[in-house]
Amino acid sequence: MTNIRMFGETSVGVVRDSNQDSVFYDERVQAGVVADGIGGRKGGDIASGIVIQEFARFIQGRKARMPAEQAPELYAALLEDINAKIYSFGERYREMSGLGTTATAIQFIGQQAFIPHCGDSRAYLFTRDHLFQLTIDHNVASSIHHGWIDRSAVPQNTKRSVLTRGIGLSPTVEVDVYHLSIAAGQIFLLCSDGLSDMVDDRRILKILHKNKHATHHLPSLLIEEACARGGRDNITVLTCEVASL
Amino acid sequence: MSNKYYLLRRNQETFVGPHNLSELVSLYKSKRCSTNDEVSGSTGPWVYLRNRDELEKHYPEMVGIFHGAVPKENLVSAYEKYEPKPRKGSSFLTLTLVAVVLLGVAAAGYYSYYRRQSDALNRVMRYHRAQDYSRAMNIMRTDAALVDKMRASLASAKEWLPVLRTFAFWDDTKPKPALMVAIREQSAVKTPANCSRASWRKIWRASMSSWEEVLTQQKLISAHWSLLLSWDTLWLRERTVPNWHYPNSYEHGCFLSAYNAFVGLSLPDNSFATVIRERIMWQARALASTSDSHRTIHPSSASPLLVWNCMEQSNDLKTLDACRRILKNARRTPLVIYSQEKYHWNRLRIIAAQIRKDGSTNSSIPSLASRTDSYNAIDYSDIVGYLVNINSQKK
Incomplete structure (x- = not known):
């Protein structure tokens, strides 16, 4: 049976007053999730909390032993349902209208990993001392790059980091579910943009390389690095090491 | 390296x-x-x-592989197959020789690619014929070019149609609308134009708000989800449609x-979700079963949908009648009236099965008022033929 070691941590960072990020993981069912409540709006922490709560209920319930071929469908449906819940929460409590969150999760089944994803939190793969960003950021810059929106359709002053997809922002949402085969020794890193905006990928790679045999340190080391570079946002990190297959 | x-x-x-x-080169070539x-x-x-422009900017060592250009000098160390520049003053003969060699290499490469793809295709067909669908589909899943070739050549190679049909419904995690259109042909009953899992997810989610009304008022509506729940499981399981192996029909x-x-x-x-779940779970179980015999489970409620389960599970007339009696005092809603049709069809099925067992003649099979289902347009002639054939084989 595949042995996955998971460690996760979240931090308010240096500048912010409150933490709207959330993280959850369960090694027994080999699944975890990172959620970043959308800043600038009330209720980001509630939204990310709902993701964690529903995710935990889902993976610890009867669907925890899902067959691999059903995983993409089940997880896409889960995030769509969570989206509907958060959206209708915002409709019911008007002062929190527009609350939202990102969600990037991971589920290991046998020798595969499934990564449901919506927003600009990220999943990376560290393997053979290389670091690859697996998920596509759902923001303006990425959307233009992939041809999902036309550059001319974007107003001039729009920041390229503005989200184009998030959980709870509209009645329906499109969720990506990535999947790949895994190998022993690989480390999957899920993080909120509080890490990836502060620490560039090369630095993340160095930290992973140096600590690949002590993965329990990784979340705190990465958070420290982000704080040392300004810590302008909440920072959340979840690492999943494929200890053996 | x-x-x-x-x-x-x-x-x-x-x-x-x-x-x-070098592994990427090999992947690309194959x-x-x-x-x-x-x-x-x-x-x-x-x-x-x-x-090409972005590749040149970020991964110049790949330009030569994927865009066929002779790589620049400073890329030599990254690119493993470097073609040397021709010497100045080469004769016409040398150039011709080089051209011939290159043509030969290209022909050999094409032949080798053709052989490899041919091998893959042969293996897919062999596995599919042996009903080893997992292996056939695993090859197709990892070879998008093969699937594209099969789809593009369907007009001239009909033997690939059953395989593509299996593939369209096998790894259904992402919609393949073009493939769904290519494999569909005519559907016997009303079905969505795109029967992918993603499409059905949208249908189910959109339908949820109407479940209460439909099941409380027991209406017969023409929505896809409602019609699907009325499909008879024997009809679904036992029809044979040309060029469909697995699934056996659209x-x-x-x-x-x-x-x-x-x-x-x-x-x-x-309770409405529960009823629908029980109905569809039964249909799925019956579809997966190879036997006609099922343990009859008394329905958890008097909903017509669950009475259909009861009827379809029945193996003798006494049990079938007991199922029908559940609706004896029910309001005569459209669903209850329709359930009578289901009763008559299942009665025919059971009698035909009993005849198979004790070897009586064909003429004992009762006739139906109409061979076509008044709600979902299923033509039971397909299955009556199956029952009769089974019957005559037993003689």
Whole structure:
């Protein structure tokens, strides 16, 4: 049976007053999730909390032993349902209208990993001392790059980091579910943009390389690095090491 | 050999690798990756292989592989197959010789690629004929070029149609609308134009708000989900349609997509969801079963949908009649009236099965008022033929 070691941590960072990020993981069912409540709006922490709560209920319930071929469908449906819940929460409590969150999760089944994803939190793969960003950021810059929106359709002053997809922002949402085969020794890193905006990928790679045999340190080391570079946002990190297959 | 590794991303959802450069060359030559894929190096950006400018900017060592250009001098160390520049003053003969050699290499490469793809196709067909669908589908799943070739050549190679039909419904995690259209032909009953799992997920989710009304008022509506729930399981399981192996028909495939989409839903906590779940779960179980005999479970409520389960599970007339009696005092709603039709059809089925057992003649099989279902337009003639044939084989 595949042995996955998971460690996760979240931090308010240096500048912010409150933490709207959330993280959850369960090694027994080999699944975890990172959620970043959308800043600038009330209720980001509630939204990310709902993701964690529903995710935990889902993976610890009867669907925890899902067959691999059903995983993409089940997880896409889960995030769509969570989206509907958060959206209708915002409709019911008007002062929190527009609350939202990102969600990037991971589920290991046998020798595969499934990564449901919506927003600009990220999943990376560290393997053979290389670091690859697996998920596509759902923001303006990425959307233009992939041809999902036309550059001319974007107003001039729009920041390229503005989200184009998030959980709870509209009645329906499109969720990506990535999947790949895994190998022993690989480390999957899920993080909120509080890490990836502060620490560039090369630095993340160095930290992973140096600590690949002590993965329990990784979340705190990465958070420290982000704080040392300004810590302008909440920072959340979840690492999943494929200890053996 | 370079110790740089690259990851490929396909359809923005699956990954291949990591591979080094020579492995990428090999993948490309064997058509296991295409220029529609994206590539990323360590901490590098994702670049579509078809985008020559971006490749040149970020991964210049790949330009020669995927865009056929002779690489620049400073790329020599990254690119393993470097073609030397011709010497100045080469004679016409030398140039001709080089051209001939290159043509020969290209022909050999094409032949080798053709052979490899031919081998893959032969293996797919062999596995499919042996009903080893997993193996056949595993090959197709990893060879997008092969699937494209089969789809494009359908007009002249009909023998690939059953295989493509299996594939369309097999790995149904992402919709393949073009493939669904290519394999569909005519459907016997009303079905969505796109019977993928994703399409059915949308149908189910949109339908949830109407479940209470439909089941409380017991209406017969023409929505896809409602019609699907009325499909008879024997009809679904035993029809034979030309060029369909697995699933055995478009409707069978459609049901599988609908069922797989349904099991992924987060259901509301009410009795209407329970009834629908019980109905579709029974249909799926009966479809997967190879035997006609099932343990009859008394329905958990008097909903007509669950009485249909009861009827379809019945193996003798006494049990069938007991199922029918559940609705004896029910309001004569459209669903209850329709259930009578279901009763008569199941009565025919049971009698035919009993005749098979004790060897009586064909003429004992009762006739139906109409061979076509008044709600979902199923033509029971398909299955009456099956029952009769089974009957005559037993003589």
